[in-house]
Amino acid sequence: MVEIRNVHKRFGDLEVLKGINLTVNRGKIISIIGPSGSGKSTLLRSVNHLEVIDQGEISLDGARVNRPDLKGLAFEKHINHIRQNMGMVFQHFNLFPHLSTIDNVTLAPRKLKGMDPKKAREWGMDLLDRVGLAQKADVFPNWLSGGQKQRVAIARALAMEPKVMLFDEATSALDPELVEEVNLVMRGLAEEHMTMLIVTHEMGFARDVSDWAMFMDGGVVVEEDDPQKLFSNPEQERTQSFLRKHLRS
């Protein structure tokens, strides 16, 4: 489903990704963990082409995401199409504050798929219902709690029926008591066999939901394994010390 092959990315003199490989199969959930600055966000953003990689290949369902051969408008068209098949969830929600909750969710299907307003509203209500926020449909995002905002953001990302969902620390900006409601929604997606690539600082959650876990540090994959094994019995010293710090706190 998602193929990441030998991906390199540098910001100026700093090489942030040093040859990353990862395969995400359909219906699988992969967690990426690692210390701050290890390149987790950069990797996830590269999949969505929010960062342009310098070397390597990323593809979604066999279609290449990065296409150095395409230029200008041709590339724009290509990437807009690719992105419609990916749902991205950001740490800081990035809901559109000038649109009501339901409009946040239905904007993409209306404008990009030409879904008619009535159908879009039904579809939007379905999605909001799935994240438990149907009653907030006509409220503006500023009036929602952080947890509610992130649930709307998930509904928005689902609106185009993506093949894969990308989560970049979806719960890091939330007050602790709001984390669980978002995790619950993500667990729901897992049960429906949504393909997911999750960057997280929550080891417990990662261990529970994922099919595969990957530990990154300094732009390389230090260790990857079955989550039960990686979290309880890591082989690499760097993974061990990272987990010691994080499982304690």
Added chain:
Amino acid sequence: MDFNLMVDVTPLLLKAAWVTIDVSARSLFFGFFVACGLVFMQSLRFAPVRWLARGYVSAIRGTPYFVQLLLVFYGGPSIGFRLDPLTCGVFVGAFNIGAYMSEAIRGSIESVDSGQAEASRSLGFGKAQTLISIVLPQAAPLMIRSLGVLAIVVVKNSSLISIISVVELTYQAQRLIGSTYKPLEIFTISALMYIVIVYAVMGIIELAYRRATRYTTL
């Protein structure tokens, strides 16, 4: 204070005030297009076009409007660029305020959190649609406020075109003073008229601002 005289000159001053409004409105209208052009030029990848726009904005901001006006009106003809006073007033007014407006527009667009455009792009929206549907509506409140300040500047600046004998409010006032020798009365009325115009503009801006910020209070 000679109140009879004040009543007598009011119709003439009102007529001139209309010219002030007309020149200001047209300067703003054309200035807005100049500004959009400058913003567009500065968003291009081709650097020389960006430098050209930056250079232009710097030149306008670095020189007094009064000098720009004199330069075009008196200096223009020697290179074959001849404009009648009214056209010149609108022309220089538009190209002057356009530079400031371009900065206001850019500033308000840049004030929108970059995460907004990212979220939009990640959904599959293109650059233009992201700008129109996501960024501009959020830039609008700040843009309206800063363009509003410039609209008031334009109204006040328009008094300077009296120097090239456009019969607007200030020119007419001076002319009437020349025949009546009553500067206090006449400038008082013209000042009051400026106040009315400026406050009307501020009222319009406030309405537009409230419209643009509806969503934050609902």
